[in-house]
Amino acid sequence: xxxxxxxxxxxxxxxxxxxxxxxxxxxxxxxxxxxxxxxxxxxxxxxxxxxxxxxxxxxxxxxxxxxxxxxxxxxxxxxxxxxxxxxxxxxxxxxxxxxxxxxxxxxxxxxxxxxxxxxxxxxxxxxxxxxxxxxxxxxxxxxxxxxxxxxxxxxxxxxxxxxxxxxxxxxxxxxxxxxxxxxxxxxxxxxxxxxxxxxxxxxxxxxxxxxxxxxxxxxxxxxxxxxxxxxxxxxxxxxxxxxxxxxxxxxxxxxxxxxxxxxxxxxxxx
Amino acid sequence: xxxxxxxxxxxxxxxxxxxxxxxxxxxxxxxxxxxxxxxxxxxxxxxxxxxxxxxxxxxxxxxxxxxxxxxxxxxxxxxxxxxxxxxxxxxxxxxxxxxxxxxxxxxxxxxxxxxxxxxxxxxxxxxxxxxxxxxxxxxxxxxxxxxxxxxxxxxxxxxxxxxxxxxxxxxxxxxxxxxxxxxxxxxxxxxxxxxxxxxxxxxxxxxxxxxxxxxxxxxxxxxxxxxxxxxxxxxxxxxxxxxxxxxxxxxxxxxxxxxxxxxxxxxxxxxxxxxxxxxxxxxxxxxxxxxxxxxxxxxxxxxxxxxxxxxxxxxxxxxxxxxxxxxxxxxxxxxxxxxxxxxxxxxxxxxxxxxxxxxxxxxxxxxxxxxxxxxxxxxxxxxxxxxxxxxxxxxxxxxxxxxxxxxxxxxxxxxxxxxxxxxxxxxxxxxxxxxxxxxxxxxxxxxxxxxxxxxxxxxxxxxxxxxxxxxxxxxxxxxxxxxxxxxxxxxxxxxxxxxxxxxxxxxxxxxxxxxxxxxxxxxxxxxxxxxxxxxxxxxxxxxxxxxxxxxxxxxxxxxxxxxxxxxxxxxxxxxxxxxxxxxxxxxxxxxxxxxxxxxxxxxxxxxxxxxxxxxxxxxxxxxxxxxxxxxxxxxxxxxxxxxxxxxxxxxxxxxxxxxxxxxxxxxxxxxxxxxxxxxxxxxxxxxxxxxxxxxxxx
Numbered sequence: 001x002x003x004x005x006x007x008x009x010x011x012x013x014x015x016x017x018x019x020x021x022x023x024x025x026x027x028x029x030x031x032x033x034x035x036x037x038x039x040x041x042x043x044x045x046x047x048x049x050x051x052x053x054x055x056x057x058x059x060x061x062x063x064x065x066x067x068x069x070x071x072x073x074x075x076x077x078x079x080x081x082x083x084x085x086x087x088x089x090x091x092x093x094x095x096x097x098x099x100x101x102x103x104x105x106x107x108x109x110x111x112x113x114x115x116x117x118x119x120x121x122x123x124x125x126x127x128x129x130x131x132x133x134x135x136x137x138x139x140x141x142x143x144x145x146x147x148x149x150x151x152x153x154x155x156x157x158x159x160x161x162x163x164x165x166x167x168x169x170x171x172x173x174x175x176x177x178x179x180x181x182x183x184x185x186x187x188x189x190x191x192x193x194x195x196x197x198x199x200x201x202x203x204x205x206x207x208x209x210x211x212x213x214x215x216x217x218x219x220x221x222x223x224x225x226x227x228x229x230x231x232x233x234x235x236x237x238x239x240x241x242x243x244x245x246x247x248x249x250x251x252x253x254x255x256x257x258x259x260x261x262x263x264x265x266x267x268x269x270x
Numbered sequence: 271x272x273x274x275x276x277x278x279x280x281x282x283x284x285x286x287x288x289x290x291x292x293x294x295x296x297x298x299x300x301x302x303x304x305x306x307x308x309x310x311x312x313x314x315x316x317x318x319x320x321x322x323x324x325x326x327x328x329x330x331x332x333x334x335x336x337x338x339x340x341x342x343x344x345x346x347x348x349x350x351x352x353x354x355x356x357x358x359x360x361x362x363x364x365x366x367x368x369x370x371x372x373x374x375x376x377x378x379x380x381x382x383x384x385x386x387x388x389x390x391x392x393x394x395x396x397x398x399x400x401x402x403x404x405x406x407x408x409x410x411x412x413x414x415x416x417x418x419x420x421x422x423x424x425x426x427x428x429x430x431x432x433x434x435x436x437x438x439x440x441x442x443x444x445x446x447x448x449x450x451x452x453x454x455x456x457x458x459x460x461x462x463x464x465x466x467x468x469x470x471x472x473x474x475x476x477x478x479x480x481x482x483x484x485x486x487x488x489x490x491x492x493x494x495x496x497x498x499x500x501x502x503x504x505x506x507x508x509x510x511x512x513x514x515x516x517x518x519x520x521x522x523x524x525x526x527x528x529x530x531x532x533x534x535x536x537x538x539x540x541x542x543x544x545x546x547x548x549x550x551x552x553x554x555x556x557x558x559x560x561x562x563x564x565x566x567x568x569x570x571x572x573x574x575x576x577x578x579x580x581x582x583x584x585x586x587x588x589x590x591x592x593x594x595x596x597x598x599x600x601x602x603x604x605x606x607x608x609x610x611x612x613x614x615x616x617x618x619x620x621x622x623x624x625x626x627x628x629x630x631x632x633x634x635x636x637x638x639x640x641x642x643x644x645x646x647x648x649x650x651x652x653x654x655x656x657x658x659x660x661x662x663x664x665x666x667x668x669x670x671x672x673x674x675x676x677x678x679x680x681x682x683x684x685x686x687x688x689x690x691x692x693x694x695x696x697x698x699x700x701x702x703x704x705x706x707x708x709x710x711x712x713x714x715x716x717x718x719x720x721x722x723x724x725x726x727x728x729x730x731x732x733x734x735x736x737x738x739x740x741x742x743x744x745x746x747x748x749x750x751x752x753x754x755x756x757x758x759x760x761x762x763x764x765x766x767x768x769x770x771x772x773x774x775x776x777x778x779x780x781x782x783x784x785x786x787x788x789x790x791x792x793x794x795x796x797x798x799x800x801x802x803x804x805x806x807x808x809x810x811x812x813x814x815x816x817x818x819x820x821x822x823x824x825x826x827x828x829x830x831x832x833x834x835x836x837x838x839x840x841x842x843x844x845x846x847x848x849x850x851x852x853x854x855x856x857x858x859x860x861x862x863x864x865x866x867x868x869x870x871x872x873x874x875x876x877x878x879x880x881x882x883x884x885x886x887x888x889x890x891x892x893x894x895x896x897x898x899x900x901x902x903x904x905x906x907x908x909x910x911x912x913x914x915x916x917x918x919x920x921x922x923x924x925x926x927x928x929x930x931x932x933x934x935x936x937x938x939x940x941x942x943x944x945x946x947x948x949x950x951x952x953x954x955x956x957x958x959x960x961x962x963x964x965x966x967x968x
Contacts, residue, residue, distance in 0.1 A: 074749055074777075075749075076749040081748075081749065084756065087763075205503075208409065209407040209408060209409065210407065212406055212407045212408075212409050213403060213406060216403060216406055257399055257400055257403075258403070260400050261400050261403040261404050262407075264400070264448060265404065265407050265408075266506075267506045267507070268504040268506045268507035269504055269505070269506055269507075270505070270506050
């Protein structure tokens with residue numbers, strides 16, 4: 001039996017991903033990493049969780065293996081499975097097992113979306129045992145100190161079905177993310193898009209307005225990611241109102257009344 | 271169709287007398303209206319007679335007034351508008367009573383003019399929801415919107431005219447609404463009323479010989495300052511606002527001061543100073559988007575809020591302290607303080623003993639609201655409340671609702687369908703949720719003993735229904751290898767066929783994703799064995815549903831008149847089936863009447879908040895909709911049907927289980943042909959109900 005060769009370098013990030021620190025999250029992550037404690041990133045969508053992981057992987061010079069979780073994600077999708085080729089069965093590592101083998105960082109994005117039973121397979125990896133038992137091959141992979149596990153979830157979904165079990169969450173160091181503070185967010189939008197200071201400022205103001213509507217018809221306000229999208233459109237010549245409508249308003253909601261409100265807001269600002 | 275000849279005045283008079291028998295009196299006869307009606311065509315006469323009949327059922331007096339004016343109305347307006355006029359008058363009658371409704375009927379001219387303007391005017395009712403969200407997004411304290419003749423704000427509510435029609439097109443009028451709202455918002459956000467003295471505006475103006483003029487001048491000057499703020503903060507809106515400004519001749523002195531008010535650092539203090547300096551200048555013509563300054567209303571609103579918010583903040587701080595109690599207080603006790611945040615001018619960080627503290631969102635909102643009034647948070651506010659601090663809001667119990675004055679407080683208001691008008695009566699029913707008082711008697715145990723055999727059978731059938739793990743074979747992807755498929759595939763391969771790629775097995779859980787709401791008739795007519803049967807059925811159902819794991823809730827409904835509709839909570843969706851719930855089932859008692867429409871609307875609202883693929887509303891009932899104030903017969907049936915149609919629109923499946931043997935006459939009309947079950951013997955209800963449920967959900 002031979003593991004399928006995936007170059008560990010394929011997941012290495014060589015160029016520094018742009019990231020602006022919002023607080024002490026970099027130090028916290030580094031200390032957790034050195035102490036071999038897994039990390040839980042909380043925060044609304046599009047506030048920079050994934051970018052933060054890329055940045056940390058670059059800083060720590062470890063390959064980053066990201067799994068976007070979905071509601072049909074099974075344990076074998078993470079650990080691995082047998083495949084059949086030319087008359088024989090071949091074991092293929094899943095992303096989690098692969099990360100353990102190469103000593104990389106495994107990042108499970110939106111972990112609550114995965115099936116409840118799936119989250120349990122990370123338990124032995126997430127406490128001081130740091131092992132991944134692979135039931136089907138009878139193997140027990142022991143993680144090296146370089147391996148790290150990180151998961152993310154968005155506590156904003158107010159659904160009982162999408163909550164993290166206590167037995168899972170109490171294994172992690174939690175880092176809370178939020179939309180960056182005003183000036184910082186402005187800098188990020190400007191840096192990512194090159195839209196210019198003045199328009200970036202207005203976009204951030206616009207985002208604040210939509211965030212004021214959270215809970216009154218909007219599930220979430222505009223995220224930093226959406227702002228960057230709109231800014232990029234503007235930087236390539238789209239009018240601010242069209243950019244806001246396309247990249248932000250329509251992305252946030254389908255409700256015609258809400259769309260009218262958001263359109264009025266962008267018309268008032270620009 | 272042959273057109274009939276118009277009725278004569280004499281015929282009409284006789285008909286009116288019969289229809290309105292209660293209303294005319296000795297000095298008021300139906301002769302005049304009959305004479306007028308006689309001049310109309312038969313079609314219009316029939317239209318008028320139909321509505322006289324309808325209105326007479328609501329109020330004969332109102333119908334008499336209607337009969338007196340309808341001819342005039344039909345001559346002035348098209349029939350369609352006349353109908354709108356009638357519906358409006360009826361709505362007003364429902365809400366405010368006879369006299370305001372009669373006023374509308376009398377004042378046909380205004381209405382006719384209004385309906386003419388309608389094509390270009392904008393109504394607050396239509397644009398209100400958008401405007402309210404718009405204001406909320408602009409940040410600051412949440413502002414309510416209310417209609418009022420003059421536009422103003424008391425810093426809690428923004429009052430705007432109910433309709434705007436002064437500009438030539440509808441789009442313009444809608445824009446005017448937006449700008450008016452933004453202008454009033456600017457008053458609350460850019461500190462027109464900021465400061466420690468809520469009475470400041472009133473007092474300051476009274477210092478002058480002509481306070482009215484002083485206030486007008488203050489408003490004109492403050493508008494200059496606010497417009498400049500808007501220009502900086504919302505340039506897009508300002509462009510639209512500029513287009514609406516009226517130019518007027520200004521003196522050079524005026525221009526000089528105006529320039530000062532337009533600077534970035536200008537505050538309301540500068541406006542007051544300018545007022546002192548420019549007192550005596552002619553008042554410029556107000557811009558179209560300006561309303562009025564109501565210093566008195568502001569003073570009342572602010573003073574009220576100050577006390578409330580101070581107490582609320584201090585109580586919240588105390589709460590924060592109890593959370594932190596583990597830390598020993600420094601000498602002299604805990605100290606709260608504020609630090610300017612870096613994020614923006616208005617950001618602030620709450621500090622406790624020099625360490626930053628993250629307050630919960632509601633406290634943050636409170637802090638922002640206080641800062642909006644003062645420009646900061648006064649130090650005396652930052653003291654945690656003592657133990658004896660008074661709690662600002664006393665819990666009101668729904669049971670007390672009828673004792674005090676606040677009878678619509680905390681209640682849900684629902685529309686009701688009036689089939690005769692073919693319109694909703696707006697916010698017609700007042701509904702409240704109450705708890706069933708749990709009774710701890712061995713009823714549940716007795717029932718389970720009584721139906722021991724049935725319970726065992728139910729358990730078996732429902733267990734079979736439960737979502738099970740199914741292994742799907744021959745899948746392209748999966749967790750395990752499907753060896754049967756693999757062997758077949760190899761056999762194929764050796765014969766020279768292609769190797770199939772469906773070689774895996776996959777575990778799939780078929781999860782039931784059902785939320786079911788039981789609506790139990792608790793009307794007086796269920797007294798006796800019907801009530802027993804209902805309760806027994808609920809016990810058996812709960813047992814079965816616990817096995818299935820479907821989410822379910824049970825509510826009883828009853829009430830007397832539209833102002834007292836009651837829902838009795840037996841089990842809510844997130845509540846486990848425990849002793850209390852069993853006690854409540856035992857405690858279900860017959861109450862008053864059966865107003866079904868409002869109960870359906872309320873339970874649908876609750877169901878809408880639940881996330882489930884299938885949503886069911888199952889009604890257990892013993893008869894037709896029936897309430898004390900005329901909610902019976904066709905009216906009740908049609909309203910219930912309408913409520914069920916609304917449910918359907920929300921994706922809720924409604925089903926009715928009834929023991930009324932006459933149900934075949936009306937239930938198919940209400941629920942649809944296949945959506946009800948009739949049980950002829952009430953004693954069979956517990957036997958049948960679980961079966962029905964099983965059929966419904968599998």
